[in-house]
Amino acid sequence: HSNRAMWFQDFFPPNVCPIDVKANTFYGIMFDAGSTGTRIHIYTFVQKSPENLPELEGEIFESVKPGLSAYADQPEKGAETVKKLLDMAIEAVPPHLWKKTPVVLKATAGLRLLSEEKAQALLLEVKEVFEESPFLVPEDSVGIMDGSHEGILAWITVNFLTGQLSGQNRQTVGTLDLGGASTQITFLPRFEETLKETPGDFLTSFEMFNSTYKLYTHSYLGFGLKAARLAILGALNMEVVDGQMFRSSCLPKQLEAEWHFGGVKYRYGGNKEGETGFKPCYLEVLKFVKGKLHQPDEIRGSSFYAFSYYYDRAADTNLIDYEQGGVLEVRDFEIKAKEVCDNMERYKSASPFLCMDLTYITALLKEGFGFRDNTLLQLTKKVNNIETSWTLGATFYLLQSLGMTY
Ligand SMILES: O=c1[nH]cnc2c1ncn2[C@@H]1O[C@H](COP(=O)(O)OP(=O)(O)O)[C@@H](O)[C@H]1O
Numbered sequence: 052h053s054n055r056a057m058w059f060q061d062f063f064p065p066n067v068c069p070i071d072v073k074a075n076t077f078y079g080i081m082f083d084a085g086s087t088g089t090r091i092h093i094y095t096f097v098q099k100s101p102e103n104l105p106e107l108e109g110e111i112f113e114s115v116k117p118g119l120s121a122y123a124d125q126p127e128k129g130a131e132t133v134k135k136l137l138d139m140a141i142e143a144v145p146p147h148l149w150k151k152t153p154v155v156l157k158a159t160a161g162l163r164l165l166s167e168e169k170a171q172a173l174l175l176e177v178k179e180v181f182e183e184s185p186f187l188v189p190e191d192s193v194g195i196m197d198g199s200h201e202g203i204l205a206w207i208t209v210n211f212l213t214g215q216l217s218g219q220n221r222q223t224v225g226t227l228d229l230g231g232a233s234t235q236i237t238f239l240p241r242f243e244e245t246l247k248e249t250p251g252d253f254l255t256s257f258e259m260f261n262s263t264y265k266l267y268t269h270s271y272l273g274f275g276l277k278a279a280r281l282a283i284l285g286a287l288n289m290e291v292v293d294g295q296m297f298r299s300s301c302l303p304k305q306l307e308a309e310w311h312f313g314g315v316k317y318r319y320g321g322n323k324e325g326e327t328g329f330k331p332c333y334l335e336v337l338k339f340v341k342g343k344l345h346q347p348d349e350i351r352g353s354s355f356y357a358f359s360y361y362y363d364r365a366a367d368t369n370l371i372d373y374e375q376g377g378v379l380e381v382r383d384f385e386i387k388a389k390e391v392c393d394n395m396e397r398y399k400s401a402s403p404f405l406c407m408d409l410t411y412i413t414a415l416l417k418e419g420f421g422f423r424d425n426t427l428l429q430l431t432k433k434v435n436n437i438e439t440s441w442t443l444g445a446t447f448y449l450l451q452s453l454g455m456t457y
């Protein structure tokens with residue numbers, strides 16, 4: 052498989068190339084069963100020579116909404132959504148490689164919040180879908196992922212894609228993930244002080260690509276954007292009485308609506324008579340955020356990669372370009388939150404939660420984690436056309452554990 056054997060491939064469309072120059076291509080399929088949606092990531096790797104590590108060649112990505120947890124009482128229907136996505140992999144992976152291509156599904160906060168019984172019923176149905184597929188189904192192929200792994204694997208993905216896990220002069224970056232039901236912060240501490248001041252269960256050592264890293268990581272369950280909405284409304288873990296109304300100064304005054312989350316129906320609305328706007332909203336949000344999160348001193352001055360709902364809300368309000376992403380300061384979220392909350396009628400075309408979401412993001416960053424107003428956030432959805440998701444890091448681990456690579 053020297054370069055000499057491949058010189059002619061440029062002259063042929065890939066499907067009629069006379070010899071299989073891609074003989075060393077292999078695949079990995081990773082499902083992300085998130086609280087708001089289920090996604091399939093089909094990664095392609097190429098082993099260019101036996102002495103080098105395989106290279107990541109590309110990704111096929113597709114997603115469906117809602118997530119598995121919305122099917123808590125219909126596990127078969129939930130598994131059906133996984134099957135639909137898996138059919139894409141049948142198309143994408145050449146038949147002779149099906150048997151060698153591993154498929155795994157990891158669920159995050161949505162399933163963590165369900166009862167053990169309901170979560171297991173869903174996972175069992177998914178496992179059956181996998182068993183009936185032509186792919187390789189490893190042990191533990193279906194399960195709920197530990198929150199600390201979620202942060203670490205996303206950190207691996209971002210730092211791998213930006214080239215920080217190989218070569219000289221490595222400058223790793225921290226990552227911030229804001230999901231629907233939980234949120235993660237992960238970084239590589241540089242100061243001895245940080246290690247001393249950090250609770251033990253926030254530190255995890257692991258090995259990747261022949262280096263050992265000791266990372267600061269934590270997943271805050273219930274602090275995802277959608278779970279936070281309920282907490283701010285005061286509706287979290289409430290026995291919702293029929294017709295009960297939850298009001299907030301973060302919502303448009305005249306609003307009255309319904310919202311389904313985690314299989315429960317909530318009625319919510321604005322402060323018809325009382326105050327609305329950024330100031331009262333921020334105070335309301337602070338009641339939920341303040342004093343709940345660990346604040347490592349070290350992060351105040353460093354910059355972070357941020358994705359998921361940080362990205363979505365920044366793009367929704369034109370703080371960044373939806374395709375390109377961009378760099379923001381923490382204060383940009385606050386400026387935008389003020390603009391939206393103090394002109395709620397003007398923004399009524401967008402989600403009624405826009406003011407609450409931006410205010411929550413501001414409070415989470417500043418009062419939760421303790422970032423400065425001028426802390427830089429690099430908002431990214433993709434690096435080199437690969438999604439910034441924990442799924443790539445998880446696939447590296449999977450391939451490593453199967454002895455296929457790394
Ligand atoms: O592969 C991905 N690429 C880009 N964004 C993603 C991907 N997977 C999830 N997201 C983002 O994650 C957020 C939803 O979080 P999710 O449903 O994963 O909740 P959870 O992490 O609390 O379980 C949304 O902002 C969604 O756009």
Ligand SMILES: [Ca+2]
Pocket residue numbers: 085086159230231
């Ligand atoms: Ca997620």
